[in-house]
Amino acid sequence: MRKVKFAVIGAGTSGLTAMSYLKKLGEDFVLIQGGAYGTTCARVGCMPSKALIHAANHFYERHHLAELGIENSEQMSIDMPKVLQRVRQLRDRFTGGVKSGSTDQLNSDQLIEGYAKFVAPNQLEVNGEIIEAERIIIANGSRPVVPAPWKAIGDKLWTSDEIFEQEDLPKRIAVIGLGVIGLELGQALARLGVEVTGIEMQNTVGGLSAPEVIGEAVSEFSKEFDVYLGQAADVKLNPENHDEVAITLGEDTIYVDAVLASLGRRPNNDNLNLQAAGIELDERGMPSFNLHTSQIEDKPIFIAGDVNGFRQILHEAGDEGRMAVLNAVSYPQVQAYARKTPLGVAFTDPQIGLIGKRYSECDESKIASVTFTLSCNNGRAIVMGQDKGAICVYADKVSRKLLGAELFMAEAEHIANSLAWMIEQEVTVAELLRMPFYHPVLEEALQSALRQLAQKLYPEQSNWLAAELSPLK
Numbered sequence: 001m002r003k004v005k006f007a008v009i010g011a012g013t014s015g016l017t018a019m020s021y022l023k024k025l026g027e028d029f030v031l032i033q034g035g036a037y038g039t040t041c042a043r044v045g046c047m048p049s050k051a052l053i054h055a056a057n058h059f060y061e062r063h064h065l066a067e068l069g070i071e072n073s074e075q076m077s078i079d080m081p082k083v084l085q086r087v088r089q090l091r092d093r094f095t096g097g098v099k100s101g102s103t104d105q106l107n108s109d110q111l112i113e114g115y116a117k118f119v120a121p122n123q124l125e126v127n128g129e130i131i132e133a134e135r136i137i138i139a140n141g142s143r144p145v146v147p148a149p150w151k152a153i154g155d156k157l158w159t160s161d162e163i164f165e166q167e168d169l170p171k172r173i174a175v176i177g178l179g180v181i182g183l184e185l186g187q188a189l190a191r192l193g194v195e196v197t198g199i200e201m202q203n204t205v206g207g208l209s210a211p212e213v214i215g216e217a218v219s220e221f222s223k224e225f226d227v228y229l230g231q232a233a234d235v236k237l238n239p240e241n242h243d244e245v246a247i248t249l250g251e252d253t254i255y256v257d258a259v260l261a262s263l264g265r266r267p268n269n270d271n272l273n274l275q276a277a278g279i280e281l282d283e284r285g286m287p288s289f290n291l292h293t294s295q296i297e298d299k300p301i302f303i304a305g306d307v308n309g310f311r312q313i314l315h316e317a318g319d320e321g322r323m324a325v326l327n328a329v330s331y332p333q334v335q336a337y338a339r340k341t342p343l344g345v346a347f348t349d350p351q352i353g354l355i356g357k358r359y360s361e362c363d364e365s366k367i368a369s370v371t372f373t374l375s376c377n378n379g380r381a382i383v384m385g386q387d388k389g390a391i392c393v394y395a396d397k398v399s400r401k402l403l404g405a406e407l408f409m410a411e412a413e414h415i416a417n418s419l420a421w422m423i424e425q426e427v428t429v430a431e432l433l434r435m436p437f438y439h440p441v442l443e444e445a446l447q448s449a450l451r452q453l454a455q456k457l458y459p460e461q462s463n464w465l466a467a468e469l470s471p472l473k
């Protein structure tokens, strides 16, 4: 048996953040990593997906160059194996960078390769070895949801773990689940020339909840690939041709060459035998933990990153790793930390930005909201050929503070970040309007939406000409 003060399970973004702090402090720790190194983000997540999207968007631009007077662009062709090879080259560069700055720097006492599971409240077993740790940080991530019956289609079933490994792409792919992964990859595949069928069981895409923004998004994506909403799909091999997958959607059957399942990600806590640590699990198999401390019950055990099932995105995984390690070090004293304003971006074209409270989470009687469509009048969007999409902004009627926004517009990533900072600062709509907006920029669409919102929020304000200026103090 090995005894250590700290054990960190999982060398992903969250676990590495925690480990690096323990290393800096010169603490006695082990990092236990099962599976490939380099983090989900760099290996099969954020980075390879953005590399594929980048190539797809450049290729797709050929359809719009003629209207700018640039000729012959429609004759461009694509070398798919080369596109996929570049994705893997970039992935290797990113994972190499992660590894050289983290796990490669650990000695054999600090790094254990293998899958950890609890055998007692403070004991983990890895490869038959028992590690006794005073404090444990669980950061072992998540994996794609794959319905068991779908596995019958064998290697025609892909998730984000398999897609970037392909040497080439087939003619027809069904993307089932149009959340963030399904939309990002589905649109990229379509832009690379694959016939994509997108299927989503809810009546929305990409996590949007503001009705008019959903409408704009569905209408835009439907121009590039077939979109079926409110449909649960049945997936089987075509009994008459095992080279094909048959997807049943109500009365219809669609035949494809492969299926990309993008149905969400399941926390990996189920491979940890948490019951042996005396941890109670709820009906979904999740432990009870504090979102502000990362602590599980009152135990010296902390849970961070995708495995806690809270917000499965990178900056949250990093924050939770920080919170978990600070509290693991100070245990039994634990500090509660504020969570940051929710912020999500889908790297589609146009992009989706979800900031602050979701529109669907708001009590409509307590908010004022405005939806501004980009086709209305935004000079920069028109010049860029991006005058499509919509912005929904909403604020509390009493405090007049901005509560959230749902964006479907070009380069939403930048406005989404700025809006998250503003909501974090609890600004009112009037305060926001008193900030500078450059011309001609896409932010002017936000300014237009905020002006309309202000008309609703400040009915007493008769002179908006003055209201956008701050008197000199």
Ligand SMILES: Cc1cc2nc3c(=O)[nH]c(=O)nc-3n(C[C@H](O)[C@H](O)[C@H](O)COP(=O)(O)OP(=O)(O)OC[C@H]3O[C@@H](n4cnc5c(N)ncnc54)[C@H](O)[C@@H]3O)c2cc1C
Pocket (backbone or CB within 6 Å): 009, 010, 011, 012, 013, 014, 015, 032, 033, 034, 035, 036, 037, 039, 040, 041, 044, 045, 046, 047, 049, 114, 115, 116, 117, 139, 140, 141, 142, 160, 181, 268, 271, 272, 304, 305, 306, 307, 311, 312, 313, 314, 315, 317
């Ligand atoms: C296709 C895709 C695109 C994405 N794009 C974005 C994006 O653009 N922006 C964004 O913010 N987020 C994005 N994400 C989400 C982001 O990648 C994750 O939120 C983040 O990587 C989670 O980090 P983590 O540390 O919790 O887990 P991980 O990085 O998954 O690390 C957990 C590690 O623990 C290991 N492990 C599992 N079980 C055990 C065990 N029992 N013992 C030891 N080790 C174990 C796993 O093998 C893994 O290496 C994307 C995800 C995917 C799949």
Ligand SMILES: NC(=O)c1ccc[n+]([C@@H]2O[C@H](COP(=O)([O-])OP(=O)(O)OC[C@H]3O[C@@H](n4cnc5c(N)ncnc54)[C@H](O)[C@@H]3O)[C@@H](O)[C@H]2O)c1
Pocket (backbone or CB within 6 Å): 176, 177, 178, 179, 180, 181, 182, 184, 199, 200, 201, 202, 206, 207, 231, 232, 233, 262, 263, 264, 265, 311, 312, 313, 344, 345, 346, 347
């Ligand atoms: N840009 C980003 O930040 C980014 C990109 C990719 C992934 N991620 C993270 O990865 C996580 C997983 O992404 P995801 O897109 O797989 O999950 P998701 O939860 O965003 O979307 C899954 C979608 O699949 C649908 N679905 C589930 N079962 C279905 C079925 N049987 N038939 C049809 N539709 C079904 C759900 O209704 C949902 O809309 C997300 O939580 C996200 O935060 C982030």
